[in-house]
Amino acid sequence: MSQSDATLRIELQFSGGMELLFDNQKTIHAKVPAFFPLDTSAEDKHAATIRDLISWTASNLLKERPELFIGTDGSVRSGILVLVNGADWELEGELEYELEDRDEIVFISTLHGG
Amino acid sequence: MSQSDATLRIELQFSGGMELLFDNQKTIHAKVPAFFPLDTSAEDKHAATIRDLISWTASNLLKERPELFIGTDGSVRSGILVLVNGADWELEGELEYELEDRDEIVFISTLHGG
Amino acid sequence: PFEKVVALTNPEIARYGRQLILPGFGIQAQMDLRNCSMLVVGAGGLGASCALYLGAAGVGRLGIVDHDTVDISNLHRQVIHNEARQGMSKARSAALSIQLLNPHCEVVVHELVLESSNAQEIINAYDIIIDATDNVATRYLLNDASVLGQKPLVSGSALRLDGQLTIYNYRGGPCYRCLFPTPPPSETVTNCSDGGVLGVVPGIVGCLQALEAIKIATGLNKEDPPTMTLFSANSSTMFRTIKLRKRKPDCIMCGDAPTITKLIDYVRFCGSSATDK
Amino acid sequence: PFEKVVALTNPEIARYGRQLILPGFGIQAQMDLRNCSMLVVGAGGLGASCALYLGAAGVGRLGIVDHDTVDISNLHRQVIHNEARQGMSKARSAALSIQLLNPHCEVVVHELVLESSNAQEIINAYDIIIDATDNVATRYLLNDASVLGQKPLVSGSALRLDGQLTIYNYRGGPCYRCLFPTPPPSETVTNCSDGGVLGVVPGIVGCLQALEAIKIATGLNKEDPPTMTLFSANSSTMFRTIKLRKRKPDCIMCGDAPTITKLIDYVRFCGSSATDK
Ligand SMILES: [Zn+2]
Ligand SMILES: [Zn+2]
Numbered sequence: 001m002s003q004s005d006a007t008l009r010i011e012l013q014f015s016g017g018m019e020l021l022f023d024n025q026k027t028i029h030a031k032v033p034a035f036f037p038l039d040t041s042a043e044d045k046h047a048a049t050i051r052d053l054i055s056w057t058a059s060n061l062l063k064e065r066p067e068l069f070i071g072t073d074g075s076v077r078s079g080i081l082v083l084v085n086g087a088d089w090e091l092e093g094e095l096e097y098e099l100e101d102r103d104e105i106v107f108i109s110t111l112h113g114g
Numbered sequence: 115m116s117q118s119d120a121t122l123r124i125e126l127q128f129s130g131g132m133e134l135l136f137d138n139q140k141t142i143h144a145k146v147p148a149f150f151p152l153d154t155s156a157e158d159k160h161a162a163t164i165r166d167l168i169s170w171t172a173s174n175l176l177k178e179r180p181e182l183f184i185g186t187d188g189s190v191r192s193g194i195l196v197l198v199n200g201a202d203w204e205l206e207g208e209l210e211y212e213l214e215d216r217d218e219i220v221f222i223s224t225l226h227g228g
Numbered sequence: 229p230f231e232k233v234v235a236l237t238n239p240e241i242a243r244y245g246r247q248l249i250l251p252g253f254g255i256q257a258q259m260d261l262r263n264c265s266m267l268v269v270g271a272g273g274l275g276a277s278c279a280l281y282l283g284a285a286g287v288g289r290l291g292i293v294d295h296d297t298v299d300i301s302n303l304h305r306q307v308i309h310n311e312a313r314q315g316m317s318k319a320r321s322a323a324l325s326i327q328l329l330n331p332h333c334e335v336v337v338h339e340l341v342l343e344s345s346n347a348q349e350i351i352n353a354y355d356i357i358i359d360a361t362d363n364v365a366t367r368y369l370l371n372d373a374s375v376l377g378q379k380p381l382v383s384g385s386a387l388r389l390d391g392q393l394t395i396y397n398y399r400g401g402p403c404y405r406c407l408f409p410t411p412p413p414s415e416t417v418t419n420c421s422d423g424g425v426l427g428v429v430p431g432i433v434g435c436l437q438a439l440e441a442i443k444i445a446t447g448l449n450k451e452d453p454p455t456m457t458l459f460s461a462n463s464s465t466m467f468r469t470i471k472l473r474k475r476k477p478d479c480i481m482c483g484d485a486p487t488i489t490k491l492i493d494y495v496r497f498c499g500s501s502a503t504d505k
Numbered sequence: 506p507f508e509k510v511v512a513l514t515n516p517e518i519a520r521y522g523r524q525l526i527l528p529g530f531g532i533q534a535q536m537d538l539r540n541c542s543m544l545v546v547g548a549g550g551l552g553a554s555c556a557l558y559l560g561a562a563g564v565g566r567l568g569i570v571d572h573d574t575v576d577i578s579n580l581h582r583q584v585i586h587n588e589a590r591q592g593m594s595k596a597r598s599a600a601l602s603i604q605l606l607n608p609h610c611e612v613v614v615h616e617l618v619l620e621s622s623n624a625q626e627i628i629n630a631y632d633i634i635i636d637a638t639d640n641v642a643t644r645y646l647l648n649d650a651s652v653l654g655q656k657p658l659v660s661g662s663a664l665r666l667d668g669q670l671t672i673y674n675y676r677g678g679p680c681y682r683c684l685f686p687t688p689p690p691s692e693t694v695t696n697c698s699d700g701g702v703l704g705v706v707p708g709i710v711g712c713l714q715a716l717e718a719i720k721i722a723t724g725l726n727k728e729d730p731p732t733m734t735l736f737s738a739n740s741s742t743m744f745r746t747i748k749l750r751k752r753k754p755d756c757i758m759c760g761d762a763p764t765i766t767k768l769i770d771y772v773r774f775c776g777s778s779a780t781d782k
Contacts, residue, residue, distance in 0.1 A: 079689025113664035114639040193412025204473040227387035250701030424527030467744035
């Protein structure tokens with residue numbers, strides 16, 4: 001299999017209201033490209049990171065209003081916490097974390113109501 | 115390694131008051147013999163099952179009052195639920211379930227208070 | 229008889245507004261609650277939070293069973309009562325608090341010990357049964373009466389720092405006897421009076437029982453497999469959900485050929501009575 | 506000033522008996538509660554169950570902050586109030602309910618909007634701070650004042666069918682700004698009035714906040730790493746505990762070289778005020 005065909009099985013989960021941006025799906029089993037950038041002519045491919053996953057998710061899965069998901073710097077917007085296999089992504093390298101096959105990535109919108 | 119030396123790493127957990135019989139330990143990482151009966155001369159050894167684990171636990175880990183842990187038929191007493199890797203043991207074969215290395219076995223005493 | 233309605237009144241719409249605008253809940257679920265009757269057995273630690281939140285949520289008819297009276301040593305956990313109500317029937321005290329909170333909820337007070345002679349008739353009159361009791365004998369009694377009456381049973385328990393929550397006899401899941409065919413030896417049974425309990429622990433379990441009853445009444449849990457939720461206040465992971473067996477075809481109560489077809493003597497069966505404290 | 510005691514009175518011993526006999530709790534933990542002061546900010550959905558269970562449990566002094574008054578649309582979830590108290594200050598109504606339940610708890614009513622000008626003095630007067638508010642601006646305000654006052658902050662939130670629970674600024678764990686350095690865009694923020702909420706959901710989170718505050722006061726959670734508990738009423742696994750980062754050395758609030766050294770203008774910072782509903 002060539003680099004451009006390789007994919008990773010990633011379980012995406014959405015909670016705290018994030019699911020409302022994804023057609024009310026709380027879980028999406030996604031096949032995410034293993035290497036970015038996607039342009040097949042690119043010479044400098046790198047293994048997919050969470051940074052890549054965020055933009056890929058916005059382009060391929062998001063149903064509405066990308067500004068409620070993506071921030072200004074290629075990260076998620078303020079107020080979204082990302083979990084990598086059940087742990088705060090900050091413990092795993094944040095945007096630079098390299099995805100592995102069968103990873104579970106959760107996007108949580110923090111709640112403020114009471 | 116001969117059969118009589120082989121062990122399995124089993125994580126035992128106790129909850130709902132069961133831990134009070136085990137010196138208030140909620141988790142014990144145990145090395146459990148992989149084959150039973152333990153008598154080295156026995157010809158008919160079989161892979162360790164939950165039935166074996168229950169009697170082994172009673173002999174080796176229980177601190178007090180075995181009748182609060184074991185029942186009359188080699189099983190746990192009434193009112194204890196056993197979990198194999200997070201699921202009701204009835205889904206896994208109950209007493210005949212064959213232990214695997216790194217299994218997590220939980221003994222829960224059911225509560226009746228309110 | 230419990231009268232169902234086809235529309236909410238304006239005062240009800242004002243009161244339940246935050247649930248009416250809730251996506252996935254809304255007017256239909258609120259109507260389902262209004263047209264549902266639930267029986268909370270026990271107005272102690274579990275029943276206190278459970279009955280308060282069910283009464284507040286808009287359940288049409290709420291029955292409360294308790295034979296006991298309010299004691300000062302209850303008040304660290306039974307927040308539906310208060311100090312001035314010492315000596316009052318717990319069922320009546322609970323009803324009073326619910327009425328002050330929400331007069332739209334019809335509360336039925338059952339000031340009695342639930343036993344084989346009276347349980348079936350009472351249970352048959354409600355849609356959902358909530359086990360908020362504190363003893364083994366009543367737990368088996370409620371299980372059997374719920375199976376015979378074909379009612380879902382939302383069972384909670386609490387002791388010391390731990391709690392447990394299960395729905396029995398519901399959508400192909402097990403009954404209490406499928407899991408525990410024989411009662412525990414009586415020397416292994418501890419109640420909150422003897423073993424102690426941190427007050428907020430039954431508070432948490434009672435709230436979860438209210439939630440499960442609301443989910444049953446409104447169909448929010450349609451797809452869920454049978455589980456038990458374990459709570460441990462002093463673990464760093466406080467909650468754990470475990471997958472349970474389905475209904476056992478050979479269960480003597482809910483199986484394919486049940487041998488128990490009416491309520492039995494639960495005091496003898498369990499070796500302990502409902503009023504042992 | 507809050508007076509500590511060296512022994513419980515006989516009426517207290519009778520009342521808290523079930524906690525006094527609790528293994529791992531007992532007289533020492535009960536004394537710790539008696540000699541602890543806690544501030545519950547918000548007497549709404551979260552504060553209702555939280556303050557009731559803290560008052561019942563034996564906390565010596567309980568402050569309640571709320572500027573709002575009881576409305577009929579609160580009562581499906583704010584079970585500490587009741588219908589007759591419509592229009593009454595929520596802080597006073599909560600205090601009244603706690604006093605009826607447990608006159609041993611000294612309740613201090615703070616009928617005001619917490620803001621930069623008054624927050625620090627109030628927070629400094631308590632040992633443990635509980636965030637039971639409903640808006641972003643007050644959440645940042647409470648975080649900053651808790652860091653400046655070196656108080657643990659038990660933060661809960663609820664919306665629709667979901668809830669979240671974290672302890673901030675405690676034993677090397679993060680503060681709110683370590684996790685969320687900048688406030689969310691105001692169009693992504695929804696409160697319960699606009700988004701709706703199932704009443705028992707904040708009830709559950711509020712009980713868990715009370716439990717966490719009790720664990721802090723009594724040392725029951727000594728060994729726990731920083732976590733966030735996520736609750737989802739309509740998932741078959743309702744609770745999930747996630748491991749959080751530690752305090753960030755470069756946090757502008759709680760880091761090694763903080764740049765914020767007194768309270769700021771949170772309405773401007775968040776683009777929304779504490780009284781937006
Ligand atoms: Zn059965
Ligand atoms: Zn910080």
